[in-house]
Amino acid sequence: MTNITQNDITTALQDQVKQAISSNTPLSIQAGNSKRFYGHSIDENTNAKPLDLSSHTGIINYDPTELCATVQAGTKLSELEALLAQNNQILAFEPPHYPSGTNNQDTATIGGAIATGIAGPRRAYTGSVRDAILGVKMINGTGEIANFGGEVMKNVAGYDLSRMMVRSQGTLGVILSVSVRVIPQPEQNMTLAFDASQTEALSYFQELRKTNLPITATAWLNDQGLIRVSASEQVLKSCKSKIKGDEITNGGDFWQGLRDHTHEFFNKNRPLWRFSLPPASSSVIPLDDAQLLEWDGAQRWVHSNTPANIIQDIAKPHNGYATLFNSNSRIETHNNLSNMDIFPALEPALLTLHQSLKSQMDPQGIFNPNRIYRGL
Amino acid sequence: MTIEAATRNKLIFQLAEVLPENFLLTTKEELRPYECDGLAAYKRLPVAVALPDSIEQVQQIVKICSQLQVPVVARGAGTGLSAGALPHEGGIVLGLSRFNKIVSIDSENLTAVVQPGVRNLAISEAASPYGLYYAPDPSSQLACSIGGNVAENSGGVHSLKYGQTVHNVMQVKIVTIDGELITLGSETLDTPGYDLLALITGSEGMLGIIVEIVVKLLPKAESVKVLMASFDSIEDAGHAVAAIIADGIIPAGLELMDKAAIHAAEDFVHANYPLDVAAILLCELDGDDIQLAEQVEKVDTLLKEKKAVAVEIADSPEEQARLWAGRKAAFSAAGRISADYYCMDGTIPRKQIAYVLKRITELSEKYGLRVVNVFHAGDGNLHPLILYDAGIEGELETTEKFGGDILELCVEVGGTITGEHGVGYEKIDQMCVQFNDAELTQFFAVKRAFDADSLLNPGKAIPTLHRCAELGGMHVHNGELPHPELPRF
Ligand SMILES: Cc1cc2nc3c(=O)[nH]c(=O)nc-3n(C[C@H](O)[C@H](O)[C@H](O)COP(=O)(O)OP(=O)(O)OC[C@H]3O[C@@H](n4cnc5c(N)ncnc54)[C@H](O)[C@@H]3O)c2cc1C
Numbered sequence: 001m002t003n004i005t006q007n008d009i010t011t012a013l014q015d016q017v018k019q020a021i022s023s024n025t026p027l028s029i030q031a032g033n034s035k036r037f038y039g040h041s042i043d044e045n046t047n048a049k050p051l052d053l054s055s056h057t058g059i060i061n062y063d064p065t066e067l068c069a070t071v072q073a074g075t076k077l078s079e080l081e082a083l084l085a086q087n088n089q090i091l092a093f094e095p096p097h098y099p100s101g102t103n104n105q106d107t108a109t110i111g112g113a114i115a116t117g118i119a120g121p122r123r124a125y126t127g128s129v130r131d132a133i134l135g136v137k138m139i140n141g142t143g144e145i146a147n148f149g150g151e152v153m154k155n156v157a158g159y160d161l162s163r164m165m166v167r168s169q170g171t172l173g174v175i176l177s178v179s180v181r182v183i184p185q186p187e188q189n190m191t192l193a194f195d196a197s198q199t200e201a202l203s204y205f206q207e208l209r210k211t212n213l214p215i216t217a218t219a220w221l222n223d224q225g226l227i228r229v230s231a232s233e234q235v236l237k238s239c240k241s242k243i244k245g246d247e248i249t250n251g252g253d254f255w256q257g258l259r260d261h262t263h264e265f266f267n268k269n270r271p272l273w274r275f276s277l278p279p280a281s282s283s284v285i286p287l288d289d290a291q292l293l294e295w296d297g298a299q300r301w302v303h304s305n306t307p308a309n310i311i312q313d314i315a316k317p318h319n320g321y322a323t324l325f326n327s328n329s330r331i332e333t334h335n336n337l338s339n340m341d342i343f344p345a346l347e348p349a350l351l352t353l354h355q356s357l358k359s360q361m362d363p364q365g366i367f368n369p370n371r372i373y374r375g376l
Numbered sequence: 377m378t379i380e381a382a383t384r385n386k387l388i389f390q391l392a393e394v395l396p397e398n399f400l401l402t403t404k405e406e407l408r409p410y411e412c413d414g415l416a417a418y419k420r421l422p423v424a425v426a427l428p429d430s431i432e433q434v435q436q437i438v439k440i441c442s443q444l445q446v447p448v449v450a451r452g453a454g455t456g457l458s459a460g461a462l463p464h465e466g467g468i469v470l471g472l473s474r475f476n477k478i479v480s481i482d483s484e485n486l487t488a489v490v491q492p493g494v495r496n497l498a499i500s501e502a503a504s505p506y507g508l509y510y511a512p513d514p515s516s517q518l519a520c521s522i523g524g525n526v527a528e529n530s531g532g533v534h535s536l537k538y539g540q541t542v543h544n545v546m547q548v549k550i551v552t553i554d555g556e557l558i559t560l561g562s563e564t565l566d567t568p569g570y571d572l573l574a575l576i577t578g579s580e581g582m583l584g585i586i587v588e589i590v591v592k593l594l595p596k597a598e599s600v601k602v603l604m605a606s607f608d609s610i611e612d613a614g615h616a617v618a619a620i621i622a623d624g625i626i627p628a629g630l631e632l633m634d635k636a637a638i639h640a641a642e643d644f645v646h647a648n649y650p651l652d653v654a655a656i657l658l659c660e661l662d663g664d665d666i667q668l669a670e671q672v673e674k675v676d677t678l679l680k681e682k683k684a685v686a687v688e689i690a691d692s693p694e695e696q697a698r699l700w701a702g703r704k705a706a707f708s709a710a711g712r713i714s715a716d717y718y719c720m721d722g723t724i725p726r727k728q729i730a731y732v733l734k735r736i737t738e739l740s741e742k743y744g745l746r747v748v749n750v751f752h753a754g755d756g757n758l759h760p761l762i763l764y765d766a767g768i769e770g771e772l773e774t775t776e777k778f779g780g781d782i783l784e785l786c787v788e789v790g791g792t793i794t795g796e797h798g799v800g801y802e803k804i805d806q807m808c809v810q811f812n813d814a815e816l817t818q819f820f821a822v823k824r825a826f827d828a829d830s831l832l833n834p835g836k837a838i839p840t841l842h843r844c845a846e847l848g849g850m851h852v853h854n855g856e857l858p859h860p861e862l863p864r865f
Contacts, residue, residue: 062824163574184624
């Protein structure tokens with residue numbers, strides 16, 4: 001029953017794409033809309049039609065001993081994670097859900113998580129979104145359905161198009177379903193907190209990076225360092241003597257707040273900037289605005305009204321970059337933010353390569369035009 | 377497709393202008409060592425071999441070839457097992473062996489900047505004083521180059537826990553066919569734009585020439601244990617693999633050998649393997665002491681529950697090396713008991729291991745050819761070795777047919793034709809079994825974006841739509857493998 005329905009939905013989606021190709025109408029691919037704020041708005045300058053994947057749902061295949069789940073792209077992250085939890089497994093990249101609306105609705109889907117490639121607190125320790133991708137089924141730029149990768153752990157047949165779909169934000173095709181590698185859920189989690197300046201915390205995280213301790217998250221904010229450790233009870237006990245800080249009781253809520261940006265740090269009406277830096281970078285962001293650090297310092301958040309060019313120039317000399325993650329006030333500041341690039345500019349030769357890849361894979365330019373960069 | 381004399385002359389003349397004398401090889405004797413890679417069944421002489429030592433030279437070479445429309449085949453150490461570096465008779469081989477420097481090791485960011493010709497093992501050796509290592513460990517690691525590893529997305533015994541090349545590379549610099557130098561990836565944990573780093577990894581020299589790589593380094597594990605479990609049936613061993621994974625344990629390595637492999641290896645290296653069992657599983661666990669002790673206990677119990685008739689736990693590095701020795705020598709051991717063998721590289725879902733091994737046994741009876749099974753059971757990556765004798769009329773053809781059946785069987789149960797050796801020239805026909813026209817067409821589109829005239833390694837990895845014929849494999853004649861000094865996994 002479900003299968004037949006899902007096949008019908010797949011066919012309907014494919015028809016819509018074919019229709020869009022023949023009428024040269026751009027499509028705005030969406031499902032849960034939980035990450036709609038991320039990137040340029042598609043509807044701004046085009047007459048794009050929505051392509052809705054939110055009913056393209058369901059678990060296609062999941063066998064815990066294969067460490068792989070294959071799911072329709074519109075499946076809610078919460079649903080997938082609940083199923084994995086029943087089998088003591090998790091997604092290694094701890095994807096954010098970004099609940100929104102007055103009653104904090106959790107609408108995030110796996111397709112959106114893959115397309116944006118945004119990962120949560122665990123990323124620096126157990127891998128990125130693309131690291132976990134094993135296969136993708138997509139509708140391509142000629143309206144055909146194509147499969148890349150698969151469900152097995154190792155696969156080097158053909159170019160790795162499934163991993164390339166991650167972070168392409170729907171600009172290269174419609175993700176219909178994905179196969180993701182999952183990992184065992186650690187028996188327990190423990191969060192330790194210690195007082196430290198940013199510099200002290202960074203150098204301590206750096207020290208810990210050279211150990212094999214089962215750390216699965218770190219953060220620094222408000223002159224406090226926090227470390228999540230995940231393992232068996234006995235191992236956690238031994239970690240207490242190896243890692244500094246006192247155990248806090250509400251660790252689970254704290255990390256979920258960071259993951260989903262529901263932590264009060266993110267409750268500000270200023271543009272939210274994300275810095276991505278080599279992990280061992282010291283305190284390099286000379287802004288007065290409060291900072292929140294994650295991933296041992298490789299990911300840093302700042303709400304700031306500082307002009308974009310100044311912010312982006314802070315990151316560059318450190319071999320990093322800054323992204324306008326969420327303008328948070330799109331309407332009011334529309335005029336000064338909409339003309340700038342949300343994502344850091346690409347080197348000219350690299351941009352040319354992006355453009356030719358886009359025009360090869362989406363010859364009519366119908367998939368989420370301009371979502372990441374203008375012209376893509 | 378050979379080269380016209382006029383083009384050849386222009387090519388050599390122009391290359392000689394940008395390269396020092398001994399960086400350009402053109403005589404038959406000089407070209408001979410480049411006629412094949414680790415899969416010696418396929419041989420061709422290129423027009424010339426260029427051995428540059430700077431990125432500028434690579435850019436100049438590529439520009440010349442691009443202008444004259446001459447194919448370019450990149451080559452690392454030539455240990456590939458799918459004829460990926462097989463020369464093009466109308467083109468040049470661009471050898472990266474002179475790019476052999478470890479540029480820097482960053483013990484704070486845990487990365488190393490290396491040139492593509494650096495040997496895989498040399499990175500871990502250089503990182504060792506900092507307590508660090510580079511995780512992917514193909515058994516050719518003494519010889520194979522990191523550039524080749526990126527081009528093939530190579531794996532190793534420890535890929536189960538630590539991933540393949542794609543999981544352990546941060547950034548690469550490539551020279552495109554137009555001679556542009558482009559950086560893909562970054563020193564941070566993600567990069568703006570498309571993930572072209574993932575795309576270039578495993579692209580088999582078809583999208584660009586890799587000229588510099590930033591690899592990720594890991595702190596060395598505190599301690600290691602190796603368990604060896606024996607089973608009376610291969611199905612039991614297969615079930616034990618699934619049980620370990622189901623219990624939430626990801627071993628650093630989990631390898632299976634069948635009876636034929638055990639006997640061949642034991643005769644060769646005397647690892648003290650049990651000879652009266654149907655299969656053994658080698659399981660390596662690592663971590664800090666407390667964690668490790670817990671895992672060893674769990675795995676030991678699980679193995680016994682899953683009908684292991686004996687479990688041996690190796691604590692000391694010497695004992696561990698002894699247990700691994702037989703596994704590492706298994707390919708060479710197979711070479712001793714048969715005139716020739718043919719190595720497959722399919723990957724299947726773990727739950728299909730017992731079924732696929734049974735079908736392989738049936739096929740073995742059908743074709744009248746023996747098979748040795750020794751493989752990465754943890755990630756379902758099979759390496760069946762078909763034993764044959766090329767001296768017997770028609771036996772090679774039978775073997776190829778048998779091998780083709782095995783690869784198709786892998787696809788049939790939801791797997792893939794290659795887990796780590798790549799498609800190259802060898803498995804190009806099996807690509808037609810795995811991908812349909814729409815998918816192949818998508819690959820061509822990607823290729824066009826990078827290399828519109830198809831000058832980079834043409835005729836490899838992605839078949840044209842009308843090409844779907846014979847089947848291939850890794851051929852070994854009279855146990856004479858290229859690189860016989862290397863352990864084989
Ligand atoms: C004894 C033995 C054991 C092996 N064990 C394993 C194993 O355990 N796991 C595994 O995965 N493989 C294994 N292999 C296969 C082989 O070693 C790997 O594929 C390796 O990565 C090839 O590296 P290379 O430098 O020899 O590349 P080559 O053989 O020279 O080239 C391989 C491919 O990469 C391309 N290439 C090489 N360098 C570059 C570059 N700089 N830029 C662009 N393209 C490039 C070539 O064009 C070719 O297509 C084994 C081989 C042997 C002989």
